[in-house]
Amino acid sequence: MTAIAEIDATVVAEPAPAPAAAPEAEAPPRDILIICYSGELEKTWATMILATTGAAMGAKVRVFLTFWGLQTFVKDSKRITGTNVMQKMMSGMQRPGISHRKLSKMNFLGMGPWMMRKLAKQYNVASPKELLEVAQAMGVEFMPCQMTMDMFGLKREDMIDGLGEPVGAATVIALLQGGDAPLFI
Amino acid sequence: MTAIAEIDATVVAEPAPAPAAAPEAEAPPRDILIICYSGELEKTWATMILATTGAAMGAKVRVFLTFWGLQTFVKDSKRITGTNVMQKMMSGMQRPGISHRKLSKMNFLGMGPWMMRKLAKQYNVASPKELLEVAQAMGVEFMPCQMTMDMFGLKREDMIDGLGEPVGAATVIALLQGGDAPLFI
Amino acid sequence: MTAIAEIDATVVAEPAPAPAAAPEAEAPPRDILIICYSGELEKTWATMILATTGAAMGAKVRVFLTFWGLQTFVKDSKRITGTNVMQKMMSGMQRPGISHRKLSKMNFLGMGPWMMRKLAKQYNVASPKELLEVAQAMGVEFMPCQMTMDMFGLKREDMIDGLGEPVGAATVIALLQGGDAPLFI
Numbered sequence: 001m002t003a004i005a006e007i008d009a010t011v012v013a014e015p016a017p018a019p020a021a022a023p024e025a026e027a028p029p030r031d032i033l034i035i036c037y038s039g040e041l042e043k044t045w046a047t048m049i050l051a052t053t054g055a056a057m058g059a060k061v062r063v064f065l066t067f068w069g070l071q072t073f074v075k076d077s078k079r080i081t082g083t084n085v086m087q088k089m090m091s092g093m094q095r096p097g098i099s100h101r102k103l104s105k106m107n108f109l110g111m112g113p114w115m116m117r118k119l120a121k122q123y124n125v126a127s128p129k130e131l132l133e134v135a136q137a138m139g140v141e142f143m144p145c146q147m148t149m150d151m152f153g154l155k156r157e158d159m160i161d162g163l164g165e166p167v168g169a170a171t172v173i174a175l176l177q178g179g180d181a182p183l184f185i
Numbered sequence: 186m187t188a189i190a191e192i193d194a195t196v197v198a199e200p201a202p203a204p205a206a207a208p209e210a211e212a213p214p215r216d217i218l219i220i221c222y223s224g225e226l227e228k229t230w231a232t233m234i235l236a237t238t239g240a241a242m243g244a245k246v247r248v249f250l251t252f253w254g255l256q257t258f259v260k261d262s263k264r265i266t267g268t269n270v271m272q273k274m275m276s277g278m279q280r281p282g283i284s285h286r287k288l289s290k291m292n293f294l295g296m297g298p299w300m301m302r303k304l305a306k307q308y309n310v311a312s313p314k315e316l317l318e319v320a321q322a323m324g325v326e327f328m329p330c331q332m333t334m335d336m337f338g339l340k341r342e343d344m345i346d347g348l349g350e351p352v353g354a355a356t357v358i359a360l361l362q363g364g365d366a367p368l369f370i
Numbered sequence: 371m372t373a374i375a376e377i378d379a380t381v382v383a384e385p386a387p388a389p390a391a392a393p394e395a396e397a398p399p400r401d402i403l404i405i406c407y408s409g410e411l412e413k414t415w416a417t418m419i420l421a422t423t424g425a426a427m428g429a430k431v432r433v434f435l436t437f438w439g440l441q442t443f444v445k446d447s448k449r450i451t452g453t454n455v456m457q458k459m460m461s462g463m464q465r466p467g468i469s470h471r472k473l474s475k476m477n478f479l480g481m482g483p484w485m486m487r488k489l490a491k492q493y494n495v496a497s498p499k500e501l502l503e504v505a506q507a508m509g510v511e512f513m514p515c516q517m518t519m520d521m522f523g524l525k526r527e528d529m530i531d532g533l534g535e536p537v538g539a540a541t542v543i544a545l546l547q548g549g550d551a552p553l554f555i
Contacts, residue, residue, distance in 0.1 A: 029362035035553070037416060042252050046222060049332070053354035059362055067412050086489055116336075119271055123335045147419070150493045151486075169423035176551035177399035177429055181361040183220070183369045184553045214547035227437050231407060234517070238539035244547055301521075304456055308520045366546035368405070368554045 031060040033180040035172065039068030039094075041101035041113050041128070045120075047185050048131035055138035062180070063135075064172055065163075066145035069185075071096040073142065074158050076129075082153030090152065098129050098160075136162045143167050216245040218365040220357065224253030224279075226286035226298050226313070230305075232370050233316035240323035247365070248320075249357055250348075251330035254370075256281040258327065259343050261314075267338030275337065283314050283345075321347045328352050401430040403550040405542065409438030409464075411471035411483050411498070415490075417555050418501035425508035432550070433505075434542055435533075436515035439555075441466040443512065444528050446499075452523030460522065468499050468530075506532045513537050 032054050036047050047063065054061040065073050074081060074096035081091040103113050117127065126134070136142070144159065146166035176182055217239050221232050232248065239246040250258050259266060259281035266276040288298050302312065311319070321327070329344065331351035361367055402424050406417050417433065424431040435443050444451060444466035451461040473483050487497065496504070506512070514529065516536035546552055 027364060030364060032358070032361055037413075037555075043222075046252065049354050050357065054358045054361075057355060057358050057362075059358060067416065090486075116275075119336050123332070125332060125336065147493070147495060151489050151495065169419050170427060172420065173402070173424045173427050173429060176402055176424075176553075177427075179397060179400060180551070181365070181367055182551055182553055183361075183367055184555055185222075185369055212549060215549060217543070217546055228407075231437065234539050235542065239543045239546075242540060242543050242547075244543060301460075304521050308517075310517060310521065366550070366552055368546075368552055370407075370554055 029059060030179055030181045031062065031175070033172070033175045033182045034061065034063045035182065035184045036063050036065050036069035036072070037067050038185060039071045039101060041103050041116065043185050044069075044072050044098065044101050044128045045131075048128050048135060050183065051135045051140045052131050052138060055135060055140050060141075061135075062141045062143060062175065064143050064145060064167070066148050070144055070148045070152070070154070072098050072101060072128075073144065073160050073163060074154065075160055076100065078158055081155075081158050083155075084153060087151075087153035098132055101128065132160075143171065145169075214244060215364055215366045216247065216360070218357070218360045218367045219246065219248045220367065220369045221248050221250050221254035221257070222252050223370060224256045224286060226288050226301065228370050229254075229257050229283065229286050229313045230316075233313050233320060235368070236320045236325045237316050237323060240320060240325050245326075246320075247326045247328060247360065249328050249330060249352070251333050255329055255333045255337070255339065257283050257286060257313075258329065258345050258348060259339065260345055261285065263343055266340075266343050268340075269338060272336075272338035283317055286313065317345075328356065330354075399429060400549055400551045401432065401545070403542070403545045403552045404431065404433045405552065405554045406433050406435050406439035406442070407437050408555060409441045409471060411473050411486065413555050414439075414442050414468065414471050414498045415501075418498050418505060420553065421505045421510045422501050422508060425505060425510050430511075431505075432511045432513060432545065434513050434515060434537070436518050440514055440518045440522070440524070442468050442471060442498075443514065443530050443533060444524065445530055446470065448528055451525075451528050453525075454523060457521075457523035468502055471498065502530075513541065515539075 032050070034047055034051060036044075038044075047069075051061045051063055071091075071094065076097035076099045078096060079091075080088050081096060082088045101113070103116060120127065142163045144154075144163050144166045146168050148154070149166055217235070219232055219236060221229075223229075232254075236246045236248055256276075256279065261282035261284045263281060264276075265273050266281060267273045286298070288301060305312065327348045329339075329348050329351045331353050333339070334351055402420070404417055404421060406414075408414075417439075421431045421433055441461075441464065446467035446469045448466060449461075450458050451466060452458045471483070473486060490497065512533045514524075514533050514536045516538050518524070519536055
């Protein structure tokens with residue numbers, strides 16, 4: 001069973017949303033804007049589950065990657081990033097990449113994230129990495145924050161494939177003004 | 186003085202919102218969707234204050250309970266939850282229930298939360314548990330996340346009374362698309 | 371180069387938002403409501419960058435200051451705030467003021483925030499304090515939370531100049547119902 005099939009199955013298996021939740025007849029459904037700010041495992045998961053579910057339901061989903069949230073989208077194979085000593089130290093203190101996310105609490109030298117990933121597998125919840133692949137395949141747009149890339153010395157080749165052009169806060173503001181439903185995660 | 190009367194008094198005592206904040210004449214007031222993701226004491230408080238104030242003002246408020254936020258809605262009397270060893274360990278490491286929330290910082294072996302609760306009492310701010318009862322009495326809808334229940338091995342009888350049916354991310358997405366004002370807390 | 375000029379330069383230098391982000395022809399651009407809940411350095415930065423960028427783009431931006439987020443707007447010169455022993459202890463445990471924000475992680479006895487501030491300077495990102503001055507000059511409205519002021523024993527003279535009248539959750543709810551784009555940071 002592919003990861004996409006799994007997601008579809010999850011979406012389909014869910015109870016239907018309450019009628020009260022249906023978009024108003026006259027208003028078009030809103031696009032969704034996730035500001036992915038945090039680099040924690042659980043929040044990465046929340047972002048990916050909402051993004052893939054949204055895309056599966058036909059919503060336009062954009063994810064703005066900023067601060068710690070951008071670290072998640074560095075290639076898993078990268079160990080040290082940045083062009084100066086401070087940037088290298090910061091990446092060294094906290095390993096980037098989606099497969100190296102830590103829980104916000106209960107890390108216990110890695111036991112917490114390990115248990116969480118194991119429980120997820122047992123209950124057929126896809127990993128953040130699988131969900132990311134699904135999201136990209138389904139057209140979720142990932143927009144890296146230019147300022148964060150500059151501050152951490154991240155280069156395009158440090159990042160996973162398939163991200164959009166780096167953008168800034170002005171893009172976020174325009175989407176907010178235009179009526180996107182925003183989530184700061 | 187009952188808890189509900191206290192809330193009403195709080196709401197009434199507040200300065201009126203600025204005129205600029207009034208709903209546009211033609212647009213109906215938006216429903217409010219709180220994604221209650223965090224299990225920390227202060228964030229539980231923020232969720233409950235916004236939910237009860239919204240309900241007191243006639244807004245439709247829905248609260249989606251997910252990840253650590255769902256732990257808050259386990260019965261206070263439950264000590265260990267889950268059906269397998271890992272789930273039991275995770276609940277053991279962090280006691281569930283609304284009366285056992287911790288601050289995100291300054292815990293100092295429980296002194297921080299104790300001081301915060303004492304200050305709140307002194308200034309007539311209702312406790313999260315009181316606010317929860319008020320919210321339920323006022324028709325705030327609490328929707329547990331099915332996936333979180335599965336991952337933590339939580340059963341309906343582990344949870345407090347009055348919660349709605351477990352739902353999934355699709356319900357959240359439909360509400361976002363339909364124009365609810367979302368807060369990820 | 372003044373701080374305001376720097377912000378303008380930043381905004382102008384950004385790639386233009388995608389056309390899909392443009393406000394719908396018929397709907398007026400939404401106001402932006404930031405609920406500034408967290409007192410961490412990075413989140414203060416995120417709040418200030420979004421607020422100043424929004425204001426530079428002509429958006430009406432309101433920032434509701436609550437819980438730890440309100441501590442950021444205590445005068446930098448204040449060391450201990452509050453009127454009773456517990457309030458004084460809480461301020462003593464965590465120094466208020468925008469120049470004393472700490473990172474959410476990697477503090478390492480202050481080295482993390484120091485490096486972050488240094489990197490920001492190197493890449494011409496204004497400090498939170500500079501951004502705050504710009505935001506105030508540009509008409510961003512800062513609204514302190516009355517309940518938080520009461521609980522922490524904060525008085526108007528403890529706070530920086532230029533804040534609005536303290537308001538409560540009812541103001542936030544009215545703005546949400548009225549269609550503001552909300553960010554809980």
